Amino acid sequence: MQAPGTGSVEGVARPVTALADVTVAAGHRVPTGITEFDRVLGGGLVRGSVVLIAGEPGIGKSTLLLQAAGRLGSAGVPVLYVCGEESLEQVRSRADRVDAGPGISLVAEVDAAAIEATVLAERPAVVIIDSIQTLFDPGLDGVPGSVGQVRATAARLVRLAKTQDVTLIVVGHVTKEGSIAGPRVLEHVVDTVLYFEGDSDHAFRIVRAAKNRFGSVSEIGIFEMGEDGLAEVGHPSAALLSRRSEGVAGAVVMATMEGSRPLLVEVQALVTPSYLPTPRRLSVGVDTPRLLQVLAVAERRASLPLGSFDVYVAVAGGVRVTEPAIDLPLALAIASARRDQEVPRQCAAFGELSLTGEVRPIPHEAARVREAARMGFDVVLGPTRAGKDAPDGMRGVQTLAEAIEVLLP
Numbered sequence: 001m002q003a004p005g006t007g008s009v010e011g012v013a014r015p016v017t018a019l020a021d022v023t024v025a026a027g028h029r030v031p032t033g034i035t036e037f038d039r040v041l042g043g044g045l046v047r048g049s050v051v052l053i054a055g056e057p058g059i060g061k062s063t064l065l066l067q068a069a070g071r072l073g074s075a076g077v078p079v080l081y082v083c084g085e086e087s088l089e090q091v092r093s094r095a096d097r098v099d100a101g102p103g104i105s106l107v108a109e110v111d112a113a114a115i116e117a118t119v120l121a122e123r124p125a126v127v128i129i130d131s132i133q134t135l136f137d138p139g140l141d142g143v144p145g146s147v148g149q150v151r152a153t154a155a156r157l158v159r160l161a162k163t164q165d166v167t168l169i170v171v172g173h174v175t176k177e178g179s180i181a182g183p184r185v186l187e188h189v190v191d192t193v194l195y196f197e198g199d200s201d202h203a204f205r206i207v208r209a210a211k212n213r214f215g216s217v218s219e220i221g222i223f224e225m226g227e228d229g230l231a232e233v234g235h236p237s238a239a240l241l242s243r244r245s246e247g248v249a250g251a252v253v254m255a256t257m258e259g260s261r262p263l264l265v266e267v268q269a270l271v272t273p274s275y276l277p278t279p280r281r282l283s284v285g286v287d288t289p290r291l292l293q294v295l296a297v298a299e300r301r302a303s304l305p306l307g308s309f310d311v312y313v314a315v316a317g318g319v320r321v322t323e324p325a326i327d328l329p330l331a332l333a334i335a336s337a338r339r340d341q342e343v344p345r346q347c348a349a350f351g352e353l354s355l356t357g358e359v360r361p362i363p364h365e366a367a368r369v370r371e372a373a374r375m376g377f378d379v380v381l382g383p384t385r386a387g388k389d390a391p392d393g394m395r396g397v398q399t400l401a402e403a404i405e406v407l408l409p
């Protein structure tokens, strides 16, 4: 019997490379010229990388990519736009609408082998596939959009990007029902996954990185959908607060962080008597478990009876806030709605709530307070820190009960 590892092998040995001898080419990024998009990408498109842009139909994926293609084309970067869903005429009329210059090549094709051949013949630097769900591999069974086809065509294109050093941007649709034969099965084969968020009833669109081999996943890009395409929103707090509710109870402005940027958003609550055996709890832009916990803390630690009320909460403008710092503003919005008492307009808040009802410290407090002050808020409620001064302009509160006392006396 042979000892493990001493048997004969059938493969062919390949030369190995010392790690130190592997060179990393620097500066291989191509900015798209759309600052908010480049920020999420980590500073532009990396050559030979594959970027997946996922989002619900109608959210603006094609619009953004056509605008990016237009900018790239104008900068002399050859772009091939593969139209799997729309006719060339439709793409042309959208391009006219968003003023995407003439430097884009189009091809209407859904056969992955033909696309591969076209890329080899045309040698574009950037290829946009719109969308992966329309492609099929002729050598495989299954209809376009099936998991098998999506996987196979994506694998083929990823190989192409890596061997030919072309940048590939792939559109993937996610449906509301969450049936995602697409993006989810692709996430691990691509380098970067961007989610396009915001609901199509709101003008704001947020592009968020869920995975990025070449950059941070904490950055977002903010856009507004208008008559002539997506406009970059350079100062999102001002834009988000421009449509603030006025003269109603149940709205509290929160200073949240989106990547390295502070952002002011309005947290809204509606509390109404319930006629259901189990009162309704609905949230938009806030995770439901977080809402349930905040409700429990408000009820038990701040004596706010909510058991026989329906509670609806939302973050205005289609923004999603997943950080715990929303606890305090959320609880205050609920308290304000429950008591039908307005929170003073010049007050903002942030802070995590512990199960004991204490307001807990969160990161980047000073940056949040600065942004609030810049937007004209003169009272910002936040956590206290033992032995430390609060940042200038912040009023520290120890508990939710105290915060309610301050804002809703």
Ligand code: TYD
Pocket (backbone or CB within 6 Å): 055, 056, 057, 058, 059, 060, 061, 062, 063, 064, 094, 097, 098, 225, 226, 227, 228, 229, 230
């Ligand atoms: P689209 O980019 O086609 O979405 P996706 O590719 O994600 O499916 O965007 C479609 C929506 O955007 C559609 O409802 C029309 C709207 N829209 C505008 O409001 N303004 C514009 O300039 C464009 C091009 C689209």
Ligand code: MG
Pocket (backbone or CB within 6 Å): 058, 061, 062, 063, 085, 130
């Ligand atoms: Mg589209």
